[in-house]
Amino acid sequence: MPNSPSGDSSTDRLIRVLESFTSTRTAQTAAEIGRRAGLPASSAHRIVGELVATGLLERDDDRRVRIGMRLWELATRSSRALRLRQAALGPMERVQRRVREHTQLAILEQDEALFVEQLSDPDSGSNATRVAGRLPLHASSSGLVLLAFGDRALQERVLAGPLSALTGETLVDQAALRRKLAEVRALGHALAPGFVDADATGLAVPVRDETGAVAAALSVVLRRGMPVEPALAELRVGKLELERALGFRGRA
Amino acid sequence: MPNSPSGDSSTDRLIRVLESFTSTRTAQTAAEIGRRAGLPASSAHRIVGELVATGLLERDDDRRVRIGMRLWELATRSSRALRLRQAALGPMERVQRRVREHTQLAILEQDEALFVEQLSDPDSGSNATRVAGRLPLHASSSGLVLLAFGDRALQERVLAGPLSALTGETLVDQAALRRKLAEVRALGHALAPGFVDADATGLAVPVRDETGAVAAALSVVLRRGMPVEPALAELRVGKLELERALGFRGRA
Structure with missing residues (x-):
């Protein structure tokens, strides 16, 4: 697409407009979008006008203005996220009904854990994540699973840091994180007590797709001090169901 | 954004690129995208390259190429669809567990019914709809609810036709459709036997949000000949739960 005088393409400008919306900032004026997207007011008004005209x-x-249903529809109807979450919904519902705490599915996206589905109960404990939200790989049970079973280049990028601390218990030491990843691979699950929230323990297991690669992490967010074993048993049942639905044959 | 020699904006070209992906056409070459989006091959390659660079x-x-997870994330995290489906998931799960047939939530979008959530059972009957899929307003139980409780201008646009037939039983006569809409308003639900699929009966109820307006249609797809009353009772319970979650106070 044609470039502006500053040299950025209109695709760059479009993505900056879309990125100015977040889960807590769902409606903005064109002027606010312009400020957050680093666009001159006149450009911001013209681009917003065009995006409104197309829905x-x-x-x-x-x-x-808000993100349009048309964009959600176009982004969703042919996305990987939809196939994965449709396959996962049944197994996740059963895990959630048995464990009665937040049950989540995350994938690797741009070196972070992106949550594509979450089921909660009115009585579930606190939880930092939401659908289409992200967490750092080293600082969440889902992220640790995706990192531990990810490729070597990804692991070295993340281990090289910086490793930010979400709480006083987040693993931010490179050697300790390396040992944790070896433990996750050996045990086949990741336990992250207090890494994201001092009152919660994340517990995640890897989910393999038909190629045998780890495509996702299935997790629950337990209240601190809840027994881990019953939830792990439910996660393992859910994981096997989901792997079967995704076409995975055989065991790792 | 700058316009091409043909006068369409780059936003127009972008939406044509996104529209070339569908639920059954999830991966395409740049050349195929160009052909379907009506773009010269060189433009198609450049735009696809830019869209890949931004994720x-x-x-x-x-x-x-496929729709990127980054687009799904940006379109989802701040969308109305997410808020609505998060509120609806619990009530929909209960309806689906009791009725054991496809349970769906649709909203009005560009004079069609857009399905934002669907829960199914391995044993559910056939179903034409899917998440982020659409059906005509006059030809589905969800659409009939959204149309019957929609504004007058919408009703006149749809009644003016053309009214396409999906099956031999779809209501395509203007006078018959007008009577059907009055019936939907009087009964508080829409029954669409064989309108979309000869073997299925759609059954939908309106869902009001905190403004008292009908924001969505909650529906089940029954096998032809199944009793309607028990499913309607479950839908009514689910509808009340969802309306409470959306902040609707009082009864229509």
Whole structure:
């Protein structure tokens, strides 16, 4: 697409507009979008106008705009996320009904854990994650699974840091993280007590697809101090069901 | 954004690229995208390259590209669809467990019913719809609910036709459709036997949000000949739960 005088393509400008929306900032004026996307006010108004005309953004009752249902539809109907979460929903429901705590599915995306599905109960404990939200690989049970079973280049990139601490218990030491990844591979699950939230323990298992590669992490967020073994047993049942649905044959 | 010599904006070209992907056509080469989006091959290659660089599209192992997880994430994390389906998931699960047939949630989008969530059972009957799929308003139980409780201008646009037939039983006569909409408003539910699929009966109820407006249709797809009353009772329970979650106070 044609470039602006500053040299960025209109695709760059579009993604900066889309990135200015977050899970807590769902409606903005064109001027606010321009400021956050680093666009001149006139460009921001023109781009927002074009995106509203095509339905990728929607205009609110006042002068604010939101992500349009048309964009959600186009992004969802042919995405990998949809296939994976449709296969996962049944197994996840059974895990959630038995464990009665947040049950989640994450994939590796741009060196982070991206959560593509989450089932919760009104009585579930606190939880930092949400659908389409992310967590660092070294700092969550799902991330540790994706990292431990990921390729060597990914592991070296993450181990090289920086390793940010979400709580006082997040593993931020390179040698300790290396030992943790070996433990995850040996045990076939990752336990992350207090890594994300001092009151919660993440517990995740790897899910393999038809190629035998780890395609996702299935996890539950337990309250600190809850017994781990019953939840792990349920996760293992759910993982096998999901692997069967994804076409995985045989055991790692 | 700057316009091409043909006068369409780069936003137009972008949406044509995204629209070339469907639920059954999830991977394409740049040349195929160009043909379907009506773009010269050189433009198609450049735009696809830019979209891959930003992660909005992803390159496959061969030369094909798919919708990127980054686009799904940006479109989902701040969308209305996410808020609605998160509120609906619990009530929908209970309906699905009791009725044991496809349970769906649809909203009005561009004069069609857009399905934002669907729960199914391995044993559920046949079903034409899927998540992020659409059906015509006059030809599905969800669409009939959204149309019957929609505004007058919408009803007149749809009634003016053309009214396409999906089966021999789809209502395509204007006067008959008008009577059907009055019946849906009077009964508070829509029954669509054989409208979409000769072997299935759609059954939908309206869901009101905190403004009192009908924000969605909650539906089940019954096998033809199954009793309707028990499913309707479950839908009504689910609808009340969902309306409470959405902040609707009082009864219509």
